[in-house]
Amino acid sequence: MNTKADREEQRMLELLEAVGKQSNVSQRRLASNMGIALGLANSYLKRCIRKGFIKISEAPANRYLYYLTPKGFTEKSRLTALYLSTSFAFYRRAGDSCVNVFNKCEERGWQRILLCGMSDLAEIATLRAQEQDVHIVGILDPHTERRRFAGVSVWRSLQQADAYDGCVLTELNSPLLSYEQLLKEVDKERILIPDILRLE
Known part of the structure; x- marks a missing residue:
């Protein structure tokens, strides 16, 4: 990744x-x-x-x-193509991973989902949620001052968050640490982890 x-x-x-x-x-x-x-x-x-x-x-x-140099322009073009290819591949894998986790949410009867971690994965999740029978209530991220991201509210603490049925981990930089922090406030059964994070 x-x-x-x-x-x-x-x-x-x-x-x-x-x-x-x-x-x-x-x-x-x-x-x-x-x-x-x-x-x-x-x-x-x-x-x-x-x-x-x-x-x-x-x-x-x-x-x-x-x-x-001409060699530098060639390398810049090569790296740009590689970056775009990698980005699209990540987008596809992340999108599929979000759909899988949202299917699990639907199986559990969860409709109101709280994303945990403001990231590219959270942005992809908000887009893919529109295709599913789930609603993203917002994003929990204690490390940001932003109040909105990807069209939804952002909260720094669970106490500020709207009511939710379950959480989906979307932190990319330090997912394990974020998961461990989340476990201190949320039952493990109420947290789902997209397989792209490779924590399970």
Whole structure:
């Protein structure tokens, strides 16, 4: 799903896209845009230069200009195609996983479902729920300030949430930890886990 290799390729793509858009981008700006530490951004930049994807030239005032080479444009295209292919594959797998879990909800007579974790999976779940006989009452996520996501309410605690019949875990970043936290407040029988999370 979101392996180390996937993250590496995604960061390389982000770097190549940023340099392709703006040649005078600073390493600090690159790091900020990519959401990584400055040293890590520098490491990725050096790797791209070593592989011949980016050319560097010095500019006035101790600044550097970065340019994509023809090889860099080719790599950016390859990574973009790979990212789109992986994204669509994830969307299909996640959608099927949500349908399976919603079928279980229907078997149990659950109509009002609370999603636990604001993520791409939660967004896919809200879309696929429209095809099923279930209603997403909202999303529980203690780590966000957002009040709405994917067209539904977001709550930071169960006490704020609307009434629900059962919970579906949709946290992607740390699903096991979120599940363990949820178990402290909700009976195990009221929680379903999509198989794409691979916790069961």
